[in-house]
Amino acid sequence: RWRTEAEPDDGVPQSLTFNPKRAPGVQPPLNMGSPSPGEIFSHFFSAAVFKLLCENTNKNAAKNLERGKKFDWSEVTPGEMQKFVGMLLYMSVLDLPRMSDFWRRESIFHVAFPATVMVRNRFMSILSNLQMSDPEECEENDKKKGSEDYDQFHLVRPLMEMICMNCKSIYHPRQHLAVDERMVRTKARFGIKQYLKGKPTKWGLKFFVLADVNGYIIDFILYKPNRASGKGLSFDIVATLVDKDSLGSGYIIYTNNFFTNPILFRHLRQQGFGACGTYRQGRDGTPTTQENALTKTSPRGSIRWIRDRELLFVKWMDVREVSLCSTVHSVFSGDIVDHYVSGDGAEQKISLLRPTSVTEYNKYMGGVDTSDQMIGTHSVPRKTMRWTVTIFQHLVDIAATNSFIIHTDRCDSMQQNPMTRQRFQEQLTAHLLGVKLKNVPQIPPGQKHLPVPTRSEHTEAHKAGQGRRRCRLCHRSTAWMCEACDVGLCLQPDRNCFWQHHQGHSLQ
Structure with missing residues (x-):
């Protein structure tokens, strides 16, 4: 039966020992001094990343020319590719309806600067030929369609793996982590495009993300249909993201009701990780008894709980019933929350008991949402029908947002005021474009109105x-x-x- 908070809980599992692989926080060499936005970003989009993009883009352009496509082309260099990424970030700060509007002339909305960095046709040529994997390897992969060896994400996998590796190497997370879904908007016609009713972006590409509480993206997986093993998709995703070899042990993972699964939580506990998350009624392994359970008439602040060895199932009545499962928390540790309710024409403050797991969940679950908010402030993505370009733009967003989080972390440790997100992105854009931020756009060198x-x-x-x-x-x-x-x-x-x-x- 469900017990109340007043009944003793003698089965609290042994507390976890936090033993990370590396010292949590920013890693060398960025943990010294106050690195500039361009220096931080260069550890995500490194020289190896720009080399990969240039080699594959040049190969793809040559292949398109052989097919008879008509466009002017000269091989793109790492410096030019860096300016291309800088132009994408420039467009995220100065938002115009279409890409071509940045090169529009004879209009009161004319923007002079972009043409001094890169002419429109060159920018569009790089964008249309942008390639993240070797075209020859893509042809070999296409021959495997219909077999288990076929990789649906081969076009973007090399770059995604490099950015994931860089995210892990530059920053090591603190103890509390969150796993959640993320939707990236796209109009591309692609079989993996998903619909999520409860998300602000309802149609798009779905990512599963592991994030620190400050919003830093540690790892991510692009959703692939029919990839689940016998233990379910939620188990596979979390077990892949939460890697003991790279993280260490003693981490506490917070999940929503899509991922929360008693089998998964027991597996994480065996691996040395704690877990806490909301759960869905009727899922395998969750309590089915209704004896002494909460009802719609239960007063706010009511607590009911059941312990099954290391698993603690808690129900708490707030505005509506909240159900959580945890492997690391006690039932109640004296937490009180104040609520204001209307009554007799005036608001009255009431104090409610709150389970420890609810308090900790509210405190640490929002890492992915924090990242989404920061990305949404100055998002790179422009309208495109190519899903590969959508993912490339999102990877630039991840790198820029993680760079900003590292900047704020370093400023906090040095007791300095960090830049605003806009100021940070402006300085980063200027660095990538090779210009000073305080710069009056001029006619390109050697040109006059003659x-x-x-x-x-x-x-x-x-x-x-x-x-x-x-x-x-x-x-x-x-x-x-x-x-x-x-x-x-x-x-x-x-x-x-x-x-x-x-x-x-x-x-x-």
Whole structure:
């Protein structure tokens, strides 16, 4: 039967000894001094990451050219790829409806800076050919479709594994961790796209995330249908994320009712981990007895509990019934919570008993939600129908957010005031783009608003017509253009469109 908080609990399991593999917190060399945003980010998107992106993107571009696709291409370098990532972060701070709007001219919404870093066509070419895995290996993987050896995520796996490894190496978590789901919005037509009714982002790619209480993402797994073993998907996900070899022992894992499973919690306890989470009624291994259980008429603050060896099942009546399972907490340790209720035309404060597991769950479960909030503040993702680009943009988000958390952690340890998230991302963007943050955009070096021929080399036979452009203002054919604006403009005694364009006038 369910017992009340007044009844003794003689079966409290032995307390865990916290024994992490490394000292919790920021790891060397970032744990010394106050590293800059660019220095922190370079440990996530390292030289090896940029080398991987450049090699595979160049191979993919060459492959697309062989197929007959028409676009201008020169091999992308790590420095240029770094500027490409910087432009994505720039777009996350200065949000415009479409990517092309950052290069729009002749508008009151004109933004001058992006064109000084990278021309639009080059940015779009890199984006359209962006590749995270070797194209030849992808072809070999495609031949395995329908077999157990086929990897559905081969296109993104190399980069995901590198970012996961970097996340683990740069920071070691403290004792309390949370496992939760995350939805990444996408309109791509892909078989793994999920629908979650209770999430703000209802359609998208689903990730399972392990996070510290401060929001730092330690590890993540992209959801794959039909991957569950005989113990269930929730068991497989948590058992994979909570790795004793990399974490150590003595950690306490907090989960929601999707993951909470008595079999899983017992397995974690055997591995040296504690666990606490809300659970669903009727799940295998949870109590089914209704003797002395809570009812809808039970007063707020009522507590009922059952212990099954190391498992403690607790019910607590708040506004509605709350059900938790824990392997590390006692039933009640004197926690009191104040609530305000309306009565007789005025609010009255009442004090309620609260189980220890509820207090600890509320305190430590929000790590993934904290990360989601920070990512949502300045999110990189732009609209795309390619699911691989969606994941790439999300990996940039994870790296930028984890970098900011490391910055705040270092500032706290040095008793300094950290930067705001926006200021941090602005400095990071400036570093990646290779410019100073306080910078007045100028015309690209060596360019001025001067009239130049649309084509300098002509044969004598084609001197009159070859290489001419349409005038931006009168739309007639012209042999003249502006060197800086790169648009055709007439330069005739009776039709000086060049002068009118730069004076901000238009033809009637």
